[in-house]
Amino acid sequence: MRYNDYRFLGSTTLSNGLLAYYPQLNIDDAEMMVIIQLEMFAQKNNFFPTNEQIAGNTNFSVTEITALIQKLIEKDLIVIAQVTDKNGMIGNKYNLNPLYDKLDQLLENKTLSANQKMPVKKSETAIDNSPLNQLVRQFEIEFGRYLSPIEREEIAAWLNVDHYDPAIIKLALREAVLSQAYSLKYVDRILLNWQRHNLKTSSEVQKFLRRNR
Template sequence: MHYNDYRILGFTTFSNGLLAYYPQLKISDAELILIIQLEMFSQKNEPFPSNEQLAANTNFSTAEVASLIQQLIEQKYLTIAQVTDDNGRIGNVYELNQLYTKVDEFLTQQLGTLKQGEHTEQTIAAVDNSQLNQLMRQFEIEFGRYLSPIEREEVAAWLNVDHYDPEIIKLALREAVLAQAYSLKYVDRILLNWQRHNLKTSSEVQKFLQRNR
């Protein structure tokens, strides 16, 4: 059989924001797998799959599924709600609304308050956890503003052209913030100074800073 033969099984739509940031939300790998399964069943109009169904789709036992569900409920990421169908029958459904509210809140913290129409580029960057984007977000958080395209190119050059260790760049940013100098030029001068002293690792930089405090 070919891939197209399996397309009849359908696809599950899932939040890239959650995939990018679930560790920061204190969600374990196992819990994420269960959340994906719950989404799949929900999107197939099966909002309350049994523990046996969930276990059959994973490497978890039914006992492990029950434990993971309880963990998600305790973290307030998952709720069990009662619903009444068109025939008046009462049933249960799993709801992940609280989880996605937490994701929204987290992304809002990462993005800040954006004007309408400004979301696209920043949102894409927010769910990109590459080393470069992590650095850029840290600069934006410390500077309290978005980096300009030229500033983004400069941060990228520190990584890709100068080959500075990302941890050293973070230490240089910290030194700039301590000096209340919120500019990339200041950070660049710090990096050049450390380069002149042949400091290549974060531990060497920290020892250098301790000696010169």
Template structure:
């Protein structure tokens, strides 16, 4: 059989920042494998796979899976949320959003800072320190690819024409990543929605998100 014969199994989207920096978050290789499995099941519509199902896709035993899940919960990287389906039945789901929020925080505090130029008086350094360039770099980190010239122009338009604050754009990017929608179109829709709600500061956006989670 060839590669194309297995394409019907589908693909799993995983954030490149997690692959590159999971060890910096004190996540072990085994925990990363389990996170990948949780993502794979979730993206196929199974938000609360049994430990036995997770173990069957790894070299881990069900008991080891149970222990690793508990460790991720203790580290506040994973939560178990209660949900109600369309028929009113109550169930559970695994939620990895806390992990991605902590990853975002790590990238913002460490990766971007290491990339900032040190010669602040140099013209090139000033350009590199512009909000537009910093935002473009953040998008490239989260999307795991370089932005096209048109995409960079879109970011410039958000700043210079729409007058969105950089922190607002970063929050919209975070929402896109949490939704696994790696496109500027999705970010733009988020920004327009916040604009319709007259949200102008990051604090207002955070309050809005907390009310609507």
């Protein structure tokens, strides 16, 4: 089987923030591999893969996978939640929200720490939750790094010069991440393309995307 054949198995989207900072969340490499496997299965709509299925994709035994999942649960990084399907049948699913909540908190603390090292004017403290700062934080989470001052200025120009709706910028960021293109230039091309199609609201963009998938 050639590489091109394996490409049809699809791909798994992971946050660069998670890949960059998982050691700071007290996650070791073995536990991270299990998280990657859980994400892969979830993105294929299998939200409760068996330990045998997970082990089959790794170099770990079923016993080792069982122990690793238990460690992730004990660290409050994943939980097993009950779900009810459309037929009323009760089942289980792995919920990774606690993991991403901790990642959000970690990145937020890093942003605050970085800001504390810089002199801040009193008038600037009132805009911490401005659309610009919210977008910058979202980009940093997805890119897994801090943005440069020039990149912040480019996002500010999208808002203040091009007058893009913040919701549309977030949709463009999502499309870039799905394409594994982590650059503002790629996001800008997406925004320009939508502008050429006269798409001005997030609902118009979403309809456009559904038509062109």
